[in-house]
Amino acid sequence: MSVPVCKKRFCFINRANILRESGQFEEAVEVYSQVIQLQPDSAETYNNLGISLYKLNQFQSAAQAYYDAIELNSECAEAYYNFGTLLQK
Secondary structure (H helix, E strand, O other): OOOOHHHHHHHHHHHHHHHHHOOOHHHHHHHHHHHHHHOOOOHHHHHHHHHHHHHOOOHHHHHHHHHHHHHHOOOOHHHHHHHHHHHOO
């Protein structure tokens, strides 16, 4: 019996968020990338991916993730904030 994609996605999101919040940024990037494969239209996931990439000093990739978040949801204030913070580097 396979797990529905929706449930998988939420499990991945929860896991990625826990990894990010515990400072395991490389692992979080891997899991956020899996989430994006399941749901490529989630601005929140791209924003969280950007946060993890930023923490890994992967600034160009983080900028792209923030840009993708903004493209998906022009009202994603957190992505604008994070992008602005990145530009100050």
